[in-house]
Amino acid sequence: MSGSMDDRKAAILRAVVDEYVQLAEPVGSTHISRLSGINVSSATIRNEMNYLEQEGYLIQPHTSAGRIPTDKGYRYYVDTFVKDANNSDMPEIQSIEEFFTKAHGALAEMFSDTSRLLTNLTNYAAVVTGPDPETVRIRSVQLVSLGPKRILLLMVDSKGVVSKKSLEVQQEIDELELEKVSNFLTRNLRGSVVGSLSDLPLVENPQLDNLCELAFSMLKEFKSENSEVYIEGASKVANAFDAVDTVRKVLATLEQHFLVVTLIRDVLARGRNVGIGTELGIPPLAECSVVVSPYIVEGEQVGSIGLVGPTRMNYPKVLAAVNLVSTGLGKRLSEGRG
Amino acid sequence: MSGSMDDRKAAILRAVVDEYVQLAEPVGSTHISRLSGINVSSATIRNEMNYLEQEGYLIQPHTSAGRIPTDKGYRYYVDTFVKDANNSDMPEIQSIEEFFTKAHGALAEMFSDTSRLLTNLTNYAAVVTGPDPETVRIRSVQLVSLGPKRILLLMVDSKGVVSKKSLEVQQEIDELELEKVSNFLTRNLRGSVVGSLSDLPLVENPQLDNLCELAFSMLKEFKSENSEVYIEGASKVANAFDAVDTVRKVLATLEQHFLVVTLIRDVLARGRNVGIGTELGIPPLAECSVVVSPYIVEGEQVGSIGLVGPTRMNYPKVLAAVNLVSTGLGKRLSEGRG
DNA sequence: GTTAGCACTCACTAGAATAGAGTGCTATAA
DNA sequence: TTATAGCACTCTATTCTAGTGAGTGCTAAC
Numbered sequence: 097m098s099g100s101m102d103d104r105k106a107a108i109l110r111a112v113v114d115e116y117v118q119l120a121e122p123v124g125s126t127h128i129s130r131l132s133g134i135n136v137s138s139a140t141i142r143n144e145m146n147y148l149e150q151e152g153y154l155i156q157p158h159t160s161a162g163r164i165p166t167d168k169g170y171r172y173y174v175d176t177f178v179k180d181a182n183n184s185d186m187p188e189i190q191s192i193e194e195f196f197t198k199a200h201g202a203l204a205e206m207f208s209d210t211s212r213l214l215t216n217l218t219n220y221a222a223v224v225t226g227p228d229p230e231t232v233r234i235r236s237v238q239l240v241s242l243g244p245k246r247i248l249l250l251m252v253d254s255k256g257v258v259s260k261k262s263l264e265v266q267q268e269i270d271e272l273e274l275e276k277v278s279n280f281l282t283r284n285l286r287g288s289v290v291g292s293l294s295d296l297p298l299v300e301n302p303q304l305d306n307l308c309e310l311a312f313s314m315l316k317e318f319k320s321e322n323s324e325v326y327i328e329g330a331s332k333v334a335n336a337f338d339a340v341d342t343v344r345k346v347l348a349t350l351e352q353h354f355l356v357v358t359l360i361r362d363v364l365a366r367g368r369n370v371g372i373g374t375e376l377g378i379p380p381l382a383e384c385s386v387v388v389s390p391y392i393v394e395g396e397q398v399g400s401i402g403l404v405g406p407t408r409m410n411y412p413k414v415l416a417a418v419n420l421v422s423t424g425l426g427k428r429l430s431e432g433r434g
Numbered sequence: 435m436s437g438s439m440d441d442r443k444a445a446i447l448r449a450v451v452d453e454y455v456q457l458a459e460p461v462g463s464t465h466i467s468r469l470s471g472i473n474v475s476s477a478t479i480r481n482e483m484n485y486l487e488q489e490g491y492l493i494q495p496h497t498s499a500g501r502i503p504t505d506k507g508y509r510y511y512v513d514t515f516v517k518d519a520n521n522s523d524m525p526e527i528q529s530i531e532e533f534f535t536k537a538h539g540a541l542a543e544m545f546s547d548t549s550r551l552l553t554n555l556t557n558y559a560a561v562v563t564g565p566d567p568e569t570v571r572i573r574s575v576q577l578v579s580l581g582p583k584r585i586l587l588l589m590v591d592s593k594g595v596v597s598k599k600s601l602e603v604q605q606e607i608d609e610l611e612l613e614k615v616s617n618f619l620t621r622n623l624r625g626s627v628v629g630s631l632s633d634l635p636l637v638e639n640p641q642l643d644n645l646c647e648l649a650f651s652m653l654k655e656f657k658s659e660n661s662e663v664y665i666e667g668a669s670k671v672a673n674a675f676d677a678v679d680t681v682r683k684v685l686a687t688l689e690q691h692f693l694v695v696t697l698i699r700d701v702l703a704r705g706r707n708v709g710i711g712t713e714l715g716i717p718p719l720a721e722c723s724v725v726v727s728p729y730i731v732e733g734e735q736v737g738s739i740g741l742v743g744p745t746r747m748n749y750p751k752v753l754a755a756v757n758l759v760s761t762g763l764g765k766r767l768s769e770g771r772g
Numbered sequence: 773g774t775t776a777g778c779a780c781t782c783a784c785t786a787g788a789a790t791a792g793a794g795t796g797c798t799a800t801a802a
Numbered sequence: 803t804t805a806t807a808g809c810a811c812t813c814t815a816t817t818c819t820a821g822t823g824a825g826t827g828c829t830a831a832c
Contacts, residue, residue, distance in 0.1 A: 136805070136806085137805070137806050137807075138806090139805075139806050139807070139808090140804085140805055140806070143805090157814095158812090158813060158814065159811095159812050159813055159814090160811085160812050160813045160814065161813085161814075
């Protein structure tokens, strides 16, 4: 029981994680000793496991059971053994590339299809977040009449995402005037970052002041609304856990899209690609891990994709999948055949 | 054991359903006999239950257990006792009305908020389908430049829903030309039903033929895409069943939005508001019932709302909730303060 | 037609015995 | 000093056996 983590201890920890992920049962010392690559007796492994348990990397469900990894154990495993994603862990690499060469359609479909791709690859719930409003610029503003005093405000941004909001005005406004205001707003706001609209540009026609101002204040609201999320494969959490109670908690959490977005941002903000169990700071997700990766379009980070599964997941494979899909999506959107 | 369904048998069937819905356990003859309203001995009830079982309205999980309703039993119950929804079954009626007076925002939000309202009222999964493309008319068509050869096609329909699709063209087209085509298409197609676009209107400028034709064919595709679905509260099916396997099947089905829309349409097409278990014709939903109601805007049916829960649900309450929410939504959209 | 009485069925529960996996410790071997 | 074989010990999971009780169907009496 030497006093620090050495290569052999790490190898044993790694083996425990690998076996537990595969078998879903506590793994014992004899099981490990029979694996190729580790050539010491089960007794020796027991000693090392004892250390690993004392240090909090492993835990025993009960006295006479094998060990399972703790969150700390998974963390060590991920940091040490899957630091750089390896595409050989993802045999479906061709089908991923094929997906992105064939993909077409509007951006929203693109995102939800990507989310579906990821959930199919991994069998866990997948998340794709749309463009972050902080990085998005206005491309066009349109006002469309919906009725006598109702107007629909449309904004198309630099990523091709359309935001809309309908609004009501005091007095009737004819199509021609709407067109004028549309053109005016488009001309003046084109290129502005949605997230940081502050000063109203000069108005040319005082008669349309009100409408212009109204539309402008509405545009500012898009800032907060704009973070779209595409979650697919939520049903798969029912496969990942056998406690129906856990399933319920996780599903309920996934339905709170805002929470999920925040979660993903937090993981990335900590400079990580993986968040494990209690690290996430969300009690209902204590048994879940999250794997995330931003995707980059034309050099700038636009959004991110993520995956939510049980802590007991195949990290090498999932990390490879998430990385492949995020770079695929980034490239695809950069080409922009959309 | 008289040979046909009489009032007493029906009353017993009703009691069995009511009690089973509440207790989630097979109900026995003694239990029923102790209920107020039925003043016969348990032996008599046993005789009647025997008949009800022979006729397929009830079933015994095993020999020495009470009875639970079959799908046929629920069907009789619904047709006979909850034919007309009664608002007294839905005490939250005020909060529903309040919701619709306060509701605001874009149509998409309106639908998803409505879906969330319904799921909160009933604790089951709620579905709201957007306007049916068959009844929707074009209000405006816009082409917006997204890049040198990429164009975004926007269509606003009579319900204020925006459909979009990006497309690629052979040669660069400047903003002025786009505006021309936009105006041309809007002028000529305004009022057309999206679901039945067939003949391309006359083109004024042969130079823009291609773009016009392309845009027109894209518009036709909106027909099939256009049925938006808003499903909320899917996580609640994890509460409704305790077999994790059932949860999995139901969730996976709910994720196939197309299937859900078809399901709702089918129930309505049969002239019903309720579809029960195997009636639905979808094996994974064999233990589910669906309660639906169309909502009507300015006199015409626009879409429908629905609810998916276990066959063992409180039909009076759920029917009341669905009806209240659908009329509320219809009224709200008719006022159209959107 | 209704009901009391009764024998019967069968899921569910508790308790006891058993088997087996896995551990920690100790003494020995390298 | 380090690794290993051996062994006693612990504790879950399984299997078995009653035993309990809810609920039924049937029959005979009202």
